[in-house]
Amino acid sequence: MMSFLKVGCNFIPKIQAQAVCCSHGNVQQQWTRGKRTVAVLGAAGGIGQPLGLLMKLNPLVSDLRLFDIAGTPGVACDISHVNTQAMVAGYAGDAELEKALKGCHLVIIPAGVPRKPGMTRDDLFNINAGIVKSLCLGIAKHCPKALVNIISNPVNSTVPIAAEVFKKAGTYDPKRLFGVTTLDVVRARTFYAVRMKVPVKEVDLPVVGGHAGITILPVFSQVKPKKQMSAADIDALTKRTQDGGTEVVQAKAGKGSATLSMAYAGALFAEACLKGLEGAKGVVECAYVESKVVPGISFFSSKVRLGPNGAEEIMGLGDLSDYEKKALEAMKKELIGSIKKGVDFAKS
Numbered sequence: 538m539m540s541f542l543k544v545g546c547n548f549i550p551k552i553q554a555q556a557v558c559c560s561h562g563n564v565q566q567q568w569t570r571g572k573r574t575v576a577v578l579g580a581a582g583g584i585g586q587p588l589g590l591l592m593k594l595n596p597l598v599s600d601l602r603l604f605d606i607a608g609t610p611g612v613a614c615d616i617s618h619v620n621t622q623a624m625v626a627g628y629a630g631d632a633e634l635e636k637a638l639k640g641c642h643l644v645i646i647p648a649g650v651p652r653k654p655g656m657t658r659d660d661l662f663n664i665n666a667g668i669v670k671s672l673c674l675g676i677a678k679h680c681p682k683a684l685v686n687i688i689s690n691p692v693n694s695t696v697p698i699a700a701e702v703f704k705k706a707g708t709y710d711p712k713r714l715f716g717v718t719t720l721d722v723v724r725a726r727t728f729y730a731v732r733m734k735v736p737v738k739e740v741d742l743p744v745v746g747g748h749a750g751i752t753i754l755p756v757f758s759q760v761k762p763k764k765q766m767s768a769a770d771i772d773a774l775t776k777r778t779q780d781g782g783t784e785v786v787q788a789k790a791g792k793g794s795a796t797l798s799m800a801y802a803g804a805l806f807a808e809a810c811l812k813g814l815e816g817a818k819g820v821v822e823c824a825y826v827e828s829k830v831v832p833g834i835s836f837f838s839s840k841v842r843l844g845p846n847g848a849e850e851i852m853g854l855g856d857l858s859d860y861e862k863k864a865l866e867a868m869k870k871e872l873i874g875s876i877k878k879g880v881d882f883a884k885s
């Protein structure tokens with residue numbers, strides 16, 4: 538749980554430094570508050586609006602830039618009335634992208650179309666690939682040193698697209714580019730806690746691979762606190778995590794995909810990045826990054842230690858059960874194909 542959400546309303550008058558914890562609860566550290574500039578691109582959308590609000594609540598943020606093709610002046614005005622320290626500004630349309638990005642430390646991208654029932658995330662490629670490409674061109678030009686958190690689907694392809702854009706611009710640093718897979722972690726932890734009857738705040742559970750169907754692999758063999766799980770439990774919870782996005786798409790019945798839980802997850806990962814920038818120790822989250830963890834798969838989500846330069850360390854997978862090893866084999870072809878599709882698009 539995010540520190541600023543944990544303390545709820547009480548955090549508002551406490552503008553001075555205080556001890557805060559990362560989502561694994563293993564960090565206790567002092568740091569300076571509110572000196573980071575954060576942009577949300579796609580800020581008028583279903584994810585962008587609550588994500589903007591959550592970033593406004595984050596005491597590490599001094600300036601919040603809300604960018605979209607339209608609608609952001611209103612969203613920014615609304616959020617700016619919240620009595621927390623971050624200054625909020627709205628920017629609309631390509632002509633304002635430079636102003637939105639200049640000086641940013643962290644750029645979060647939930648811009649793009651969401652799924653409707655019956656669609657796969659890959660069905661979004663044709664529209665979202667171009668959106669991510671054009672926004673990343675802007676980042677390369679106006680804030681090349683920023684950390685970039687990509688939420689837009691299909692994440693398995695949009696992150697490789699971003700990498701290629703940055704490579705072409707000569708600004709690529711793999712430590713600063715992340716695909717946000719935190720929602721898979723959030724879901725897996727929730728589903729495990731409910732099924733195994735453990736307090737959700739105590740659950741630590743990595744989710745590795747990518748962010749689509751069988752490429753999502755919760756590693757229940759490493760879950761804490763460990764409860765005896767039957768093979769049927771493991772299979773059911775793995776499948777539910779893999780299908781979590783589709784569960785929401787179907788429940789919303791044509792009105793989009795996960796927005797509120799995604800805003801929460803996006804804010805959780807953004808806060809981990811900001812804590813890393815501030816030099817907090819022991820900030821570890823799963824994220825989809827350029828990786829050598831699985832030979833032959835150039836982008837992969839695993840535990841990443843965040844620090845002042847972004848992804849300071851990409852951690853290995855640890856021991857996997859036979860079930861997980863099989864699932865890892867099963868995802869390889871799809872993941873490699875999605876990565877290649879993104880790279881080919883960016884190069885074309």
Ligand SMILES: NC(=O)c1ccc[n+]([C@@H]2O[C@H](COP(=O)([O-])OP(=O)(O)OC[C@H]3O[C@@H](n4cnc5c(N)ncnc54)[C@H](O)[C@@H]3O)[C@@H](O)[C@H]2O)c1
Binds near residue numbers: 579583687690692721
């Ligand atoms: N990574 C994840 O776990 C995860 C979870 C949920 C949703 N998503 C993805 O996030 C994306 C956004 O979902 P949503 O529900 O917020 O959609 P939405 O349609 O509600 O909002 C998207 C916003 O992006 C804006 N946009 C489009 N083109 C833009 C551009 N060039 N520059 C700036 N903004 C632009 C739109 O105007 C809109 O406001 C989708 O691709 C969805 O699949 C990812």
Ligand SMILES: O=C(O)C[C@H](O)C(=O)O
Binds near residue numbers: 651652690781795
């Ligand atoms: O499922 C989707 O299309 C949105 C997102 O990727 C999710 O996991 O909720």
